[in-house]
Amino acid sequence: MSEYLLLILMTVVLLIMLFIKCLGKCRGVYQTVRSWFWLLAVLWLAFMLGRYGVATLGMLMSGIALWELWRVIKVWTWRDGLFVGCVGLFGLAWVWLALTVKPLSVLLFVLFAVQVCDVCQYLMGRAFGHRLFASKLAPNLSPNKTIEGAVFGVLLMMVLSLPVGRVLTDFGMGQLVLLAVSLGACGIVGDLLESSVKRRHQVKDMGAWLAGHGGLLDRMDSLLVSVPLFAVLMVVL
Structure with missing residues (x-):
């Protein structure tokens, strides 16, 4: 259950990141969201390992x-x-x-x-x-x-x-x-x-x-x- 929830959150954050990048603005916000994606990815990997x-x-x-x-x-x-x-x-x-x-x-x-x-x-x-x-x-x-x-x-x-x-x-x-x-x-x-x-x-x-x-x-x-x-x-x- 936790792994699936993390995957959903990662997908949402990735979509937000791509949307901000397409805008071509808000570079600081984009970097923050990108960091959140990688943090969630590390967390997902940890939970996958038990x-x-x-x-x-x-x-x-x-x-x-x-x-x-x-x-x-x-x-x-x-x-x-x-x-x-x-x-x-x-x-x-x-x-x-x-x-x-x-x-x-x-x-x-x-x-x-x-x-x-x-x-x-x-x-x-x-x-x-x-x-x-x-x-x-x-x-x-x-x-x-x-x-x-x-x-x-x-x-x-x-x-x-x-x-x-x-x-x-x-x-x-x-x-x-x-x-x-x-x-x-x-x-x-x-x-x-x-x-x-x-x-x-x-x-x-x-x-x-x-x-x-x-x-x-x-x-x-x-x-x-x-x-x-x-x-x-x-x-x-």
């Missing part, structure tokens, strides 16, 4: 993220060490989930919820930002994030992820609501943690090899706290 493939993907993600940190950070502080610990904890939690969670497509639901939440926060922030709250979510860390975007973004993600969760997991509706809200909130925390590292070391992106996204750590920052929390919830639930 549990060990998904576990290996988690180890590779952690390794690349640590390499990006080592390359960017010149003077280390205890906060940077704490962030490195978050990356390592993410890797351990991902591998444990990949080898134990049933069905394996549950991990795809986690990825969907967290990544879609980023998009929902952006859309809700653009639509309702500063309508209810004068202050921003964390102006010193991420000046563009609004409280409205965070709150309504998580709620929108929850609505979108519930039907996906019913297909990919065996959880009940109440469990899916709890998971969606928890994953969305933790995704925001992970994003802010990475923003604090970048602001402290005055870098815009952790890397430049993933066009339109920055480095891999810029793409997976929302997973750093949400995946370990999900591992804990899997034990509890």
